[in-house]
Every structure is written in C-alpha cells, then in structure tokens.
Amino acid sequence: MEELFVQNPFIVGKYLSDKYFCDRSEETAFLKKQIENGRNVALISPRRIGKSGLIQHLFNLPDIKEQYYVFFIDIYATTSLNELVYILGKEIYEQLKPKTTAWKEKFFQTIASLRIGAKLDPMSGLPTLDLGLGDILTPQTTLDEIFTYLNEADKPCIVAIDEFQQIAEYAEKNVEALLRTKIQQCRQTQFIFSGSKRHVMSLMFNSPAKPFYQSAVSMGLEPIPVPFYKDFAIRLFVDRNKRIDPEVIETVWQQYEGYTWFVQMMMNELYALTPDGETCRLGQIGIAERNIILAQETSYRELLSNLPPRQKTVLQAIAKEGKARMITSQQFIKKYNLGSASSIQSAVKLLLKSDLITQTDGVYRVYDFFFSRWLAIFY
Numbered sequence: 001m002e003e004l005f006v007q008n009p010f011i012v013g014k015y016l017s018d019k020y021f022c023d024r025s026e027e028t029a030f031l032k033k034q035i036e037n038g039r040n041v042a043l044i045s046p047r048r049i050g051k052s053g054l055i056q057h058l059f060n061l062p063d064i065k066e067q068y069y070v071f072f073i074d075i076y077a078t079t080s081l082n083e084l085v086y087i088l089g090k091e092i093y094e095q096l097k098p099k100t101t102a103w104k105e106k107f108f109q110t111i112a113s114l115r116i117g118a119k120l121d122p123m124s125g126l127p128t129l130d131l132g133l134g135d136i137l138t139p140q141t142t143l144d145e146i147f148t149y150l151n152e153a154d155k156p157c158i159v160a161i162d163e164f165q166q167i168a169e170y171a172e173k174n175v176e177a178l179l180r181t182k183i184q185q186c187r188q189t190q191f192i193f194s195g196s197k198r199h200v201m202s203l204m205f206n207s208p209a210k211p212f213y214q215s216a217v218s219m220g221l222e223p224i225p226v227p228f229y230k231d232f233a234i235r236l237f238v239d240r241n242k243r244i245d246p247e248v249i250e251t252v253w254q255q256y257e258g259y260t261w262f263v264q265m266m267m268n269e270l271y272a273l274t275p276d277g278e279t280c281r282l283g284q285i286g287i288a289e290r291n292i293i294l295a296q297e298t299s300y301r302e303l304l305s306n307l308p309p310r311q312k313t314v315l316q317a318i319a320k321e322g323k324a325r326m327i328t329s330q331q332f333i334k335k336y337n338l339g340s341a342s343s344i345q346s347a348v349k350l351l352l353k354s355d356l357i358t359q360t361d362g363v364y365r366v367y368d369f370f371f372s373r374w375l376a377i378f379y
Contacts, residue, residue, distance in 0.1 A: 009236040010268035012261065015056035022232040022260075023224050024054050031058050031192070034217050035068075035158060040183070040191045042164075042205045042212075045221035046358065047196040047367070048261035054221065055160045055192055069103075069157045071095055076163035081172050085139040088146060088159075089114055103154050110152065111145040113138060140178065147182045150189045160192040165200040176204065180211035191216070223258025226250055233267055237280070242271065244280040251285060255369075262369045265292060293374045300374050313338060314347040315366065318357055319375035324364040 011020045031054065034041045043051050052074070059070040073087045093107060108114065113136075136142055150157050167175045183191055193216055195201035204212050230249045237244045248270065256262040269288040274280040304312055317336035318324045326332055327348065328341035338344055348364070351357045358367045366372035 008268055008271055009240060010233075010264050010271050012264050012268055015053050015060070018057065018060070020236075021053060021057050023228040024050070024057065027054055027219075027221065028058055028061075030219065031055075032061065032064070034219075035064075035190045035192075038190065040193065040216040042201060042216040042218045043192055043194040043221065044198050044201045044205075044218060045196065046198070046259070047355070048259050049221055049223060050260040051194045051196070051221055052162055053260070055162075055194065059158070059160075064158070067155065069095065069153060069155060070160075071157065072160045072162065074162040075166050078166055078170075080139075080170050081143070081167075081175050081178070082136050082139045084167070084170075084175075085142050085146070086136050089136075089142060092146065092149070106152070107149070110149040111142065113142045113145055143178075143182060147186055147189075150186055153188065157189040158192065159189055160194060162194045163196060164193040165195040165197045165204065168200055168204065177211040180215060183215070223253075224260065226253045226258065229253060229258075229263065237271065237274070240271075241276050242274050242278065242280070244270070244274070245282060248280055248282055248285060251282065255285075259369070265370075289370070289373065293370050293378065296370060297374065297378070300371055300379075303371075304379075308347075310339070310343055311347045311351055314344055315351060315356060316375050316379065318364050319366045319372040322365065322372075322376075325362060327364060 006016065006020070009020055015021065031041060031043075035058075043055070045051055052072075055072060058064060059072065064070065071088070071091050073084075073091050075084050075087060078084050078087065089111065096103065096107060150159070167179065183189075193201075193205075193212075195204075202218075204210050205214070205216055205218060207213060226249070230246055230253075233249045234244060234246065249267075252266045252270070253263055256266065266285070266288055269292055270280050270284055273284050273288060273291075304315075307315065313336070314327075317332070317338060318327070320336070321332075324332070328344050333339070333341065333344070348357070348359075352359060355367055357364055366375065
C-alpha cells in the first residue's frame with residue numbers, strides 16, 4: 001500500500017502510522033502482552049497524554065491486525081446505555097463493511113434488533129446500516145446480541161472503550177454490573193478500558209465493592225521522556241529538509257509538561273512557521289503559542305459566556321496562578337477577590353465535573369494549557 005503523504009508530519013488528534021508515532025515501545029509491548037495472554041486492561045492516565053494513540057498503534061501492528069478484529073469507541077459524550085450500545089453497534093459494522101466475510105453477513109442475523117436500521121445499497125444490493133439513536137429500542141437486548149456476535153466471530157476480538165469512566169454518570173444505575181456480566185461471558189474478546197478520571201477509574205477497578213474489581217490489569221501512562229521526543233521531532237524536521245534547535249523541543253516539552261497533544265500542537269505550528277532549509281529557533285515559541293491561542297479565541301469566549309460568574313472568576317484565578325494551591329485560604333481569596341470559601345468549593349466542584357480544571361494532590365490547574373494562557377494573558 002502506498003504511504004499517505006502529509007504536509008505537516010506532526011499529527012494532532014489522530015493516528016496515521018508508526019512513522020508519525022513517537023516511541024511508546026515499552027507501553028506497546030506491555031499492552032500487547034496482556035491482550036495476547038487473555039487479560040483485559042484498564043488504561044488510566046490524564047487526557048491528552050496519548051492513550052488513544054497508543055491503542056491505535058497497538059491495533060495497527062501487523063500481527064494484531066492479522067490475528068484480531070479490533071474496535072475502538074469513544075464514549076466521552078455519551079449519557080446512557082442506549083448511546084453506548086448505539087456507538088458500539090455502529091463501530092462493529094463500520095469495521096466490517098469493507099470486508100467480504102461470512103462474519104459480516106452474519107451481522108444482521110445475530111444482531112436482529114438492528115435490522116430496523118438495515119437498508120439495501122441501491123448500487124450493490126448489499127445490506128448497509130442506516131442506524132439512528134432512536135433505533136435502539138431495547139439496549140440490553142441489543143447488547144446481548146452484540147456480545148453473542150463477538151463470541152461467534154471467526155477470530156478473536158479486541159474492544160477498546162475510551163473514557164470508560166463515563167458509564168458511572170449514566171442515568172441507569174446498574175450499567176457497571178450489567179457490562180461486567182456480559183464481558184465475563186465473552187470467551188474470545190479482550191477489552192481495553194481507557195479512562196482519564198483517575199480517581200473514578202481506580203475506584204471502578206480497585207474497589208472490592210465495585211463490579212469491575214480485579215477484572216483488568218491496571219496500566220498508567222506517563223509523558224514520553226524528553227530525549228525520545230527530541231529525537232523524534234528532530235527526525236521529522238530533517239526528513240522534510242528543515243532543522244530545529246534541540247533547546248526548542250526541550251522548552252516546549254517543559255512548558256506543556258510533556259502532555260502529548262499540546263506538545264504536538266506546538267510542534268505542528270513551529271514546523272509550519274519554519275521555511276524549507278531553515279532552522280526553528282527559540283524566538284518562534286511565543287509566536288507559535290499566540291497563533292494557536294488566537295485561532296481558538298472565539299470558542300474560548302463562547303465557553304466563558306456559558307459559565308456562571310462565580311465559576312468564571314475562580315477559573316481565571318486558577319489560570320493566573322498557573323498551579324493553584326490552598327484555593328480556599330484567605331490569602332488566595334483576597335488575592336483574587338473570590339468571596340467565600342464555600343462558594344469557591346461549589347464552583348470548583350462544577351469546574352472539575354466539566355473537565356475545565358484538573359486536580360492532583362491538592363494542586364489545581366486549568367486542564368487546557370492554551371485556554372489557561374488565554375485566560376491569564378489575553379482575556
């Protein structure tokens with residue numbers, strides 16, 4: 001297959017090939033070992049550090065592609081079991097659509113509740129899936145059929161569910177127990193449960209009171225070490241007849257604490273700012289950051305406009321602080337004119353729930369580094 005050429009080699013928000021994927025060799029090997037030995041994995045780490053990329057990298061390994069059917073769903077935006085089942089059913093069919101196998105033909109035979117969404121393609125005469133969320137009339141029945149289907153596949157399957165902790169927010173109260181029961185019955189399907197809310201994920205998989213207790217091997221993900229990322233970035237510049245001062249890479253990595261998405265976004269813009277045959281220097285970092293932030297300014301303003309005044313004030317105070325500690329102390333309250341400690345606690349609780357801020361060991365920061373800089377400097 002001819003390799004896809006991309007104008008900018010610093011890929012953001014998707015996986016193309018191992019050529020544009022940095023390191024993670026040890027993590028890939030560990031994840032692969034667990035799957036091949038029949039163990040489910042709970043992959044727990046902050047958002048934007050590279051969990052989805054690692055899973056897609058695993059799925060694109062030649063022996064994994066040959067030996068397994070692989071499915072990846074992101075349930076971050078879902079609010080019910082109905083939506084989860086809808087996304088999973090569509091993903092399975094979309095992955096099978098290009099294949100001409102008996103397993104594909106068996107899709108509507110086994111998952112009978114989705115026949116309502118089955119249409120015949122007028123050109124090929126073959127069934128296609130024209131499914132809407134409202135077509136999932138009995139989600140538990142459809143879920144039963146999906147897991148039966150996976151059990152009867154002609155080779156093992158891997159199902160990765162990103163932002164798995166979202167099921168704890170579903171309106172239905174028995175989703176964890178229901179899924180645990182169904183997953184236990186899957187004899188030849190391994191699951192990767194990926195999640196970014198560490199306290200919720202840890203509770204789900206490490207608490208004896210929870211259905212998923214000890215059902216998966218827990219795995220964390222740390223930032224890619226700067227020496228590895230530096231070699232990766234230099235190579236991509238050199239491959240395209242450009243150069244970059246190694247100090248630029250180190251500075252960007254430190255500035256964004258090694259969070260893959262933000263570092264990649266900066267390197268993408270720095271690459272774009274560097275003419276062919278020339279070298280990217282330290283002075284371009286500020287320009288690149290400003291370009292990225294101002295491109296997002298409209299969405300930042302819209303986001304702020306939808307926040308209540310107290311949340312907005314607390315959010316900006318945390319952004320100006322960078323890393324905020326003891327946010328209910330009189331010193332912090334007075335510094336940013338925040339009002340009472342109880343009102344701050346209420347605002348912080350809602351900001352955490354909406355993922356606008358994050359908290360580790362009593363230290364708060366705005367989750368999006370670029371948004372934080374905009375709040376602190378430009379707003």
